[in-house]
Amino acid sequence: MAEDTFEPKIVGFLCNWxxxxxxxxxxxxxxxxxxxxxxxRVPCSGRVDPLFVLKxxxxxADGVMVLGCHPGDCHYQQGNYFAQRxxxxxxxxxxFTGLEPDRLFVEWVSASEGKKFADVTTAFTDRIRSIGPSPxxxxxxxxxxxxxxxxxQ
Amino acid sequence: MTTMERQIRSAAQQxxxxxxxSCVIGYERxxxxxxxxxxxYQAGDVDRLVWDCDCNLDLVxxxxxxxxxxxxxxxxxKVAIVVRPCDARAINLLIYEQQIKRENVxxxxxxxxxxxxxxxxxxxxxxxHERVPVVYDVLIESDVEPDLPVAxxxxxxxxxxxxxxxxQRLEYWTHEFDRCIRCYACRQACPGCYCFECVAEQVDPHxxxxxxxxxxxxxxxxxxxxxxxxxxxxxxxxxxxxxMDIPLSKLNRKLAKEVEALFGYRTGDDPxxxxxxxxxxxxxxxxx
Amino acid sequence: MMKVLxxxxxxxxxxxxxxxxxxxxxxxxxGKLVYQKVDSSDGIAWGFQRTDMSPKAWLFPATxxxxxxxxxxxxxxxxxxxxxxTVLFGVRPCDARGALAIDxxxxxxxxxxxxxxxxxxxxxxxxxxxxxxxxxxxxTVVGGAPNxxxxxxxxxxxVDDLYAVQVVSEKxxxxxxxxxxxxxxxxxxxxxxTRGLPTLRSSEEWKGHFEDVFWQSVGDRCLGCRVCTFVCPxxxxxxxxxxxxxxxxxxxxxxxxxxxxxxTISAYRRIAGGHNPRPTQLARLRNRFYCKFSYYPDxxxxxxxxxxxxxxxxxxxxxxxxxxxxxxxQMSLQA
Numbered sequence: 001m002a003e004d005t006f007e008p009k010i011v012g013f014l015c016n017w018x019x020x021x022x023x024x025x026x027x028x029x030x031x032x033x034x035x036x037x038x039x040x041r042v043p044c045s046g047r048v049d050p051l052f053v054l055k056x057x058x059x060x061a062d063g064v065m066v067l068g069c070h071p072g073d074c075h076y077q078q079g080n081y082f083a084q085r086x087x088x089x090x091x092x093x094x095x096f097t098g099l100e101p102d103r104l105f106v107e108w109v110s111a112s113e114g115k116k117f118a119d120v121t122t123a124f125t126d127r128i129r130s131i132g133p134s135p136x137x138x139x140x141x142x143x144x145x146x147x148x149x150x151x152x153q
Numbered sequence: 154m155t156t157m158e159r160q161i162r163s164a165a166q167q168x169x170x171x172x173x174x175s176c177v178i179g180y181e182r183x184x185x186x187x188x189x190x191x192x193x194y195q196a197g198d199v200d201r202l203v204w205d206c207d208c209n210l211d212l213v214x215x216x217x218x219x220x221x222x223x224x225x226x227x228x229x230x231k232v233a234i235v236v237r238p239c240d241a242r243a244i245n246l247l248i249y250e251q252q253i254k255r256e257n258v259x260x261x262x263x264x265x266x267x268x269x270x271x272x273x274x275x276x277x278x279x280x281x282h283e284r285v286p287v288v289y290d291v292l293i294e295s296d297v298e299p300d301l302p303v304a305x306x307x308x309x310x311x312x313x314x315x316x317x318x319x320x321q322r323l324e325y326w327t328h329e330f331d332r333c334i335r336c337y338a339c340r341q342a343c344p345g346c347y348c349f350e351c352v353a354e355q356v357d358p359h360x361x362x363x364x365x366x367x368x369x370x371x372x373x374x375x376x377x378x379x380x381x382x383x384x385x386x387x388x389x390x391x392x393x394x395x396x397m398d399i400p401l402s403k404l405n406r407k408l409a410k411e412v413e414a415l416f417g418y419r420t421g422d423d424p425x426x427x428x429x430x431x432x433x434x435x436x437x438x439x440x441x
Numbered sequence: 442m443m444k445v446l447x448x449x450x451x452x453x454x455x456x457x458x459x460x461x462x463x464x465x466x467x468x469x470x471x472g473k474l475v476y477q478k479v480d481s482s483d484g485i486a487w488g489f490q491r492t493d494m495s496p497k498a499w500l501f502p503a504t505x506x507x508x509x510x511x512x513x514x515x516x517x518x519x520x521x522x523x524x525x526x527t528v529l530f531g532v533r534p535c536d537a538r539g540a541l542a543i544d545x546x547x548x549x550x551x552x553x554x555x556x557x558x559x560x561x562x563x564x565x566x567x568x569x570x571x572x573x574x575x576x577x578x579x580x581t582v583v584g585g586a587p588n589x590x591x592x593x594x595x596x597x598x599x600v601d602d603l604y605a606v607q608v609v610s611e612k613x614x615x616x617x618x619x620x621x622x623x624x625x626x627x628x629x630x631x632x633x634x635t636r637g638l639p640t641l642r643s644s645e646e647w648k649g650h651f652e653d654v655f656w657q658s659v660g661d662r663c664l665g666c667r668v669c670t671f672v673c674p675x676x677x678x679x680x681x682x683x684x685x686x687x688x689x690x691x692x693x694x695x696x697x698x699x700x701x702x703x704x705t706i707s708a709y710r711r712i713a714g715g716h717n718p719r720p721t722q723l724a725r726l727r728n729r730f731y732c733k734f735s736y737y738p739d740x741x742x743x744x745x746x747x748x749x750x751x752x753x754x755x756x757x758x759x760x761x762x763x764x765x766x767x768x769x770x771q772m773s774l775q776a
Contacts, residue, residue, distance in 0.1 A: 098320070336668040364698055
């Protein structure tokens with residue numbers, strides 16, 4: 001894949017009640033946003049274990065978004081408060097171990113904020129496209145990659 | 154034998170002779186002359202116990218071996234542990250997390266003046282401002298006014314690394330993690346790591362592969378540091394245990410710095426305050 | 442009469458090896474001595490005593506795919522590609538005996554381990570005599586010697602500034618063919634041996650001491666990490682897992698990976714359902730010693746320990762295998 005055609009893989013953890021509904025609204029309203037985003041629906045942003053984020057980066061994501069309900073609006077009352085604390089710390093830790101801070105994006109998007117969803121997704125994808133592939137992605141193995149045709153029964 | 158050693162041995166002897174504890178966990182010198190953990194079960198054996206600047210492994214990690222009764226119907230064993238100020242905080246953490254009960258542990262707290270590895274004072278000790286443990290049943294006081302080094306700014310090296318570019322930090326950690334052999338000595342030496350099945354070994358969910366390669370090592374160390382966020386007591390047992398001299402404490406201290414700045418919290422001040430990730434404040438708005 | 446090389450001749454020979462194949466030698470990384478690939482003899486940490494990690498990883502990699510199940514038009518199992526020709530330089534006699542110990546398992550049974558056999562076939566071992574036994578060394582206790590040639594292809598002995606070359610095997614002869622050096626009469630120095638070491642008791646005697654109270658004192662201390670096993674040149678246990686997420690981006694495949702593991706860790710013997718035949722750290726640590734000095738020699742022939750002493754240096758809590766050997770000797774003498 002040539003550098004100038006780099007299309008980032010973006011993984012988004014969206015909470016079912018707010019941000020996922022917001023993404024739905026963006027879709028039904030025919031708002032456009034980049035196709036790079038792979039959405040994983042979770043019940044609550046508090047469900048998003050920071051290890052999901054780390055694993056997403058290891059397994060090929062160039063950027064990761066975590067979107068949840070605004071503070072005070074969590075369907076489960078408190079989940080997003082825990083998420084806020086976790087991501088405040090995880091983001092700083094990831095940054096400290098060498099990840100560009102812009103690669104992780106955590107934001108509150110409500111069910112009615114279809115436009116906000118489309119806007120942040122577009123801006124985030126553009127940003128990741130400009131900073132390039134993630135350094136945490138696995139590099140191709142040193143041994144030659146076996147093509148499927150080389151496999152014998 | 155120093156005054157402190159005499160006090161430690163005397164305290165241990167009493168606790169064992171009275172039957173208050175079944176075991177005293179302290180430090181001893183091996184036949185080769187190195188300090189290592191000691192488990193004293195008999196009152197007559199307390200002369201094995203020593204205390205000096207080489208005592209630098211966190212003994213609180215052994216408390217996890219005495220959490221459950223050896224047989225059904227028998228009560229949980231009571232133990233005594235020799236602790237430094239950093240270790241004592243781990244005791245408060247484990248009491249909060251309901252791993253041990255306060256009444257099952259006799260804390261022999263030592264007024265610590267810093268410990269060394271191969272003749273050099275450990276980084277954790279040179280940055281430590283604490284000389285008296287936060288919790289103890291018996292306090293072993295230093296009989297000599299310590300020649301304390303000038304207390305350095307606690308997070309100076311962390312702050313310096315924060316000024317590097319992300320690429321520089323990645324290169325640094327890649328270089329350091331390269332030496333890692335995924336032996337888990339850091340995890341096993343840590344009093345805060347006691348999961349029955351660590352995420353690094355779990356098959357379901359499958360967090361990371363068993364490979365001893367850089368992505369897995371990076372995952373393990375970042376994951377472990379995060380699981381200790383707000384729980385690490387900066388005893389640096391992890392760094393002392395590491396056979397490859399990886400500067401693991403930097404990861405934990407980075408988080409300790411953020412935890413202190415964001416939540417005004419230091420691990421282990423008392424056994425009733427929830428660590429920051431176990432609670433929240435509805436009015437706070439943090440940069441995530 | 443033996444071929445003798447100057448430092449510069451040795452360096453030149455090694456440079457040639459580095460150019461033509463994979464040369465692996467002791468290197469220093471932040472003060473830790475590990476065997477790594479070097480581009481020239483300049484990258485070698487000359488003057489080393491004992492490395493922190495053994496060269497085992499170059500015969501028995503820490504992580505290795507043992508099968509690749511590729512998906513696509515012709516789904517099937519492929520063997521991973523064979524290793525390239527490798528020379529391990531600076532192997533101590535104990536480490537070479539460690540390779541022989543591992544051979545007994547991987548090559549001594551039917552079927553042999555194809556990948557290990559391929560690594561062994563493709564690799565030459567060039568040894569360096571130890572001028573003395575160091576602080577924690579005890580190779581003589583377990584049948585070795587600081588100048589032993591077992592398991593090596595070539596053994597070099599430093600005599601003042603020169604290196605005397607001893608060709609041990611046919612592979613070694615082929616490798617040494619292009620060494621530039623003079624034939625000279627050489628008196629090989631006797632390495633300085635440590636005195637007062639214990640005697641290793643027999644496997645039968647070890648079995649008789651299985652329930653001794655001594656094991657409690659070491660078992661209590663053991664943290665249950667994997668340091669001792671990973672630095673050991675003779676330990677060879679591994680875990681196998683099918684890893685679904687490809688470690689090779691762009692290839693749709695499942696890799697059956699094997700990676701080093703250790704019997705000291707609590708999960709090692711834990712089986713489905715949660716039962717653990719070695720539930721306590723005492724049981725696990727005791728097993729490690731019994732495997733080395735009783736079970737392994739009973740089942741496979743060689744001892745599972747070569748006396749390198751790395752575990753003694755590396756253990757964070759001062760568990761000392763020589764202390765264990767001495768304790769068992771005491772138990773036998775008092776019995």
